[in-house]
Amino acid sequence: MQITPLVWIVTIAVTILFFVYEFFAHVRKPHEPTIAESARWSAFYISLALLFGVGIGVVSGWNYGGEYFAGYLTEKALSIDNLFVFLLVMGAFAVPKAFQQKVLMIGIVIALILRGGFIAAGSTLIENFSWIFYLFGALLLFLAYRQAFGSHDSNPADGRFMRFVRRHLPVSDEYHGDKLTVVKNGARFVTPMFLTIIAIGFIDLVFAVDSIPAIYGLTNEAYIVFTANAFALMGLRQLFFLIGGLLERLVYLSQGLAVILAFIGVKLVFHALHVNELPFINGGEHISWIPEIPIWFSLLFIGATIAVATVASLLATRGRPRTTPGSTTPPELTEPRKALHE
Template sequence: MNVTPLVWIITIAVTIAFFVYEFFVHVRKPHEPSIGESARWSAFYIGLALLFGVGIGVTVDWTYGGEYFAGYLTEKALSIDNLFVFLIVMTGFAVPKKYQQKVLMIGIVIALILRGGFIAVGAALIENFSWVFYIFGAFLLILAYQQARGGHGGNPADGWFMKFVRRILPVTDEYHGDRLTVVKDGRRWVTPMLLTIIAIGFIDLVFALDSIPAIYGLTEEAYIVFTANAFALMGLRQLFFLIGGLLERLVYLAQGLAVILAFIGVKLVLHALHVNELPFINGGEHVEWAPEIPIWFSLTFIGATIVVATVASLIKTRSDARKATSTLSRTPEEVEKEISE
């Protein structure tokens, strides 16, 4: 896929323009977006992402179009996992609803910048060192195991990183609007708003470490990696308010992501064997029996995993809600009889 510097410049400029527009039109004035506003903009960005993928397929090649869609689906699923952690952080810091848009916007921009840096590094590594696929594959298999065991692991607002930040920065107990710092008694203090943004920036760094190897397992084209990430992050702010209540019902999201990451990890290892140049593996020769998983299968597998995890989560939470309602409606005598039996 031949992408000229001009196309790169235009793509990055348009991406920046979207985020600048978002800030001045939606985020600059603090407010809690309505469901209607969130739904319209979420649909717009998802539609734009799908249209872009069709454009790649029609104007370049459908192989690249398939790689883009597989990458976009994977990054969108990982971004929803991002939202879950953002929700935990903002709950932990008790961020007022009307200021959450600003925190999300800054967090998403930080995520895009960090991912851009990792994309550049990843492209350089893949270009010069084919053995990096072994490392990416092993890393994703480890991450898949961690996801399957429970995903998020506590409130990041109370983690070691934030405890370290609190030790070196003077922090106020209360919010001062959406200000990041405030002067009290002649001294500059940091507000919880800035702490929240620092926490989310640190989380973005951690998530970039798994999202970039994951998408490089589906395509080696840096342009597709960047655009899939950019479109996955666009509209994420609106999606947060649209599915905020649904996030807590996606109880099998971590397991679904674990399956996706494990699948891509295996795919990367197989690809590494196929292009092997390490002298201590098969004498430095390519391993011919290692199959290359086609992109149509990757796209189907990822899409099906997301659907199964979502449907299973909703069935589970609905069943739990029915059981809870049934328990509440029973008399103490019925509950005591059930326990004794």
């Protein structure tokens, strides 16, 4: 796949323009979006992502198109899990509904920046060290285990990381609009809004460790990795307000993601064996008899796993009361969720 520097520049510029438009058109003036507004924009961004994938298939071939769609599905699922943790954070910090859009927007931008850095680093490592596939595969298998069986923290406002932040920063007890800092009695304090953004930035860093090795298990093309991540994050703010309390019903999403991460981890290890150059494995020779998992099977497996996890979650939580975004999550619904990796 030949991507010129001009295509990269245009893609990054258009991505930035989308987020700038989002801020000035929707986020700058604090308000709680309506369901209709959220539905329109969610449909727009999802349609745009699908059309872009079709464009990749038509221009560069459907193998690359399949890699994009598999990557987009994986990143979207991981982003929704990320969104659930955002919900926990905003509930723990009692963020007023009018300011939740701003917190989400900043969190999504931080996520895109962090993932961009990880994408660049991952591309360089893959280009120069074939053994990195072993490392990525082992990391994903470990993360899959933690996703399914790891410890859980239902109060992200009081984790070890946030206690460390509070010890080193003067914190105001109350919100002052959407300000991040405030001056009181001649001294400057950070507001709970600032703490919320710090917590979300830390969580974004943790999720980037999951998402980038996962998508590099589906494609080696940095352009596909970046665009799949960008489209997965676009519209995430609107999706938060659209599905609202439905997030809390996706109780088996973590288990579904664990299966996906484990599958991609195995796929990475298989690929590493195919391109093996480590002298202590098969004498430094490639192991060609191990099958490569085709992209069509990866796409089918990921889609089916997400569908099964979603349907099973909805069936298991029938009759449970639905809450609105930003409200306190019932403790029993936090149990199957992803750990915050303190």
